[in-house]
Amino acid sequence: MIVVKVGGSEGINYEAVAKDAAELWKSGQRLILVHGGSSETNKIAEALGHPPQFLTHPGGLTSRLTDRKTLEIFEMVYCGLVNKRIVELLQREGVNAVGLSGLDGRIFEGKRKEAVKYLENGKIKIHRGDYTGSVERVNTALLTLLLEAGYLPVLTPPAVSYQGEAINTDGDTAAAMLATAFKAEALLLLSNVPGLLANFPDESSLIQEIPAARVNDPQYMSVAQGRMKKKVLGAVEAVQGGVGRVVFGDARIENPISAALAGRGTVVR
Amino acid sequence: MIVVKVGGSEGINYEAVAKDAAELWKSGQRLILVHGGSSETNKIAEALGHPPQFLTHPGGLTSRLTDRKTLEIFEMVYCGLVNKRIVELLQREGVNAVGLSGLDGRIFEGKRKEAVKYLENGKIKIHRGDYTGSVERVNTALLTLLLEAGYLPVLTPPAVSYQGEAINTDGDTAAAMLATAFKAEALLLLSNVPGLLANFPDESSLIQEIPAARVNDPQYMSVAQGRMKKKVLGAVEAVQGGVGRVVFGDARIENPISAALAGRGTVVR
Numbered sequence: 317m318i319v320v321k322v323g324g325s326e327g328i329n330y331e332a333v334a335k336d337a338a339e340l341w342k343s344g345q346r347l348i349l350v351h352g353g354s355s356e357t358n359k360i361a362e363a364l365g366h367p368p369q370f371l372t373h374p375g376g377l378t379s380r381l382t383d384r385k386t387l388e389i390f391e392m393v394y395c396g397l398v399n400k401r402i403v404e405l406l407q408r409e410g411v412n413a414v415g416l417s418g419l420d421g422r423i424f425e426g427k428r429k430e431a432v433k434y435l436e437n438g439k440i441k442i443h444r445g446d447y448t449g450s451v452e453r454v455n456t457a458l459l460t461l462l463l464e465a466g467y468l469p470v471l472t473p474p475a476v477s478y479q480g481e482a483i484n485t486d487g488d489t490a491a492a493m494l495a496t497a498f499k500a501e502a503l504l505l506l507s508n509v510p511g512l513l514a515n516f517p518d519e520s521s522l523i524q525e526i527p528a529a530r531v532n533d534p535q536y537m538s539v540a541q542g543r544m545k546k547k548v549l550g551a552v553e554a555v556q557g558g559v560g561r562v563v564f565g566d567a568r569i570e571n572p573i574s575a576a577l578a579g580r581g582t583v584v585r
Numbered sequence: 586m587i588v589v590k591v592g593g594s595e596g597i598n599y600e601a602v603a604k605d606a607a608e609l610w611k612s613g614q615r616l617i618l619v620h621g622g623s624s625e626t627n628k629i630a631e632a633l634g635h636p637p638q639f640l641t642h643p644g645g646l647t648s649r650l651t652d653r654k655t656l657e658i659f660e661m662v663y664c665g666l667v668n669k670r671i672v673e674l675l676q677r678e679g680v681n682a683v684g685l686s687g688l689d690g691r692i693f694e695g696k697r698k699e700a701v702k703y704l705e706n707g708k709i710k711i712h713r714g715d716y717t718g719s720v721e722r723v724n725t726a727l728l729t730l731l732l733e734a735g736y737l738p739v740l741t742p743p744a745v746s747y748q749g750e751a752i753n754t755d756g757d758t759a760a761a762m763l764a765t766a767f768k769a770e771a772l773l774l775l776s777n778v779p780g781l782l783a784n785f786p787d788e789s790s791l792i793q794e795i796p797a798a799r800v801n802d803p804q805y806m807s808v809a810q811g812r813m814k815k816k817v818l819g820a821v822e823a824v825q826g827g828v829g830r831v832v833f834g835d836a837r838i839e840n841p842i843s844a845a846l847a848g849r850g851t852v853v854r
Contacts, residue, residue, distance in 0.1 A: 396665025407749035480676035
């Protein structure tokens, strides 16, 4: 089993992802796709007069403020526009894909974080009424049922809270939980950069490999700041949880999945 | 098995539909939900600067002109906004719902009608490049798999063409195909009116029953014009195809499903 997460930034080559996934699938490779949709969500939110707002948390990370209206726009783009685009591309390639959100069949389940701490002018404040949370459980039974019947699952946030509410959740983390639950041979995190970059956005500074056991060495941690630190630690956690390897790869190129499987990008193992 | 189609006009009480569906489901009633989303699609399309256009066909019926951009908006609203709203409401009621479009697993499959005839100033013209079509096949195997594993399917257009393209399709017809494929005991078509009205929109003119065998009697056909004629003939076809009864009911009231099952609305049998 391989889990492929396709990010939601500008420049993703969805046609190439679908074509490559279809070829691998037809050759007998079991796989599950997970995708994002953040840049298109921002555009649609602007167009609908409800522009995106981001909160900066005390740890330095940022996240989307997800009120009810934002959640609806999020669902429109992730579950409607992007999910069905990928399912359609796979259907055109002759692969019987099934697109599902984490709400459907409680595929991605976790705790809602209704109150979110954030920084404003250096002070910690609390935003209430947010629809966000982290995935803690994956419904592998439903996914196995679909896989064994020949369907390729295409998954997307939101997740579902234990109370049944839709919650915005980080797609990379959800994909890592999924890969860990299946003890996947590989988790590929594809985005619009060639991998992890020592000097972002300098693409020639690609880090080719991070040995999970040596992630705390200064040469790795000095480059892993902010969101990238979270990515690296997430990858290490997946490897420690039984995932064969994690590859940060490029989703803008032809054959993006095969390239990442072949080690193009940043490999964590 | 009962198939419940919830229309997409203004005034639908989604909370009541979900609550009623959950109670029936928990009491052991097998059911599948199908829904629309036309009025919200119109609003979002307007807000996004791509207002809806409708074609009037030579037979007098109208349909949504579905170019690629319209298809994307359609998918955002039907598959994102409305589908996930209903799935979330069911999850909150403790029912493990799974929301799927006709693209997913090729649940609703049919022929794309790329060229559509329409009337303009009394002349027949042809619009090309449309993403529409009619459902000809239903993937009952996938739905049975889900039902037997305890999941309540919540289905929505678009359908998928034999070539794998997304196609806008009539929800009532898709629901009727589904009910026929399952030889459902009842197909409930719920909307924002109490049933079929002899003098639309006079709600006191509700037609309580149409015997399928006598549908061509003048007393029934004189009131069944245009879109309503299509609805009546669709219902008769479903009954002739093995569906126990078709009820046109009200989705604005409390317990809308139970009420229609109990015969409130227009019953075709």
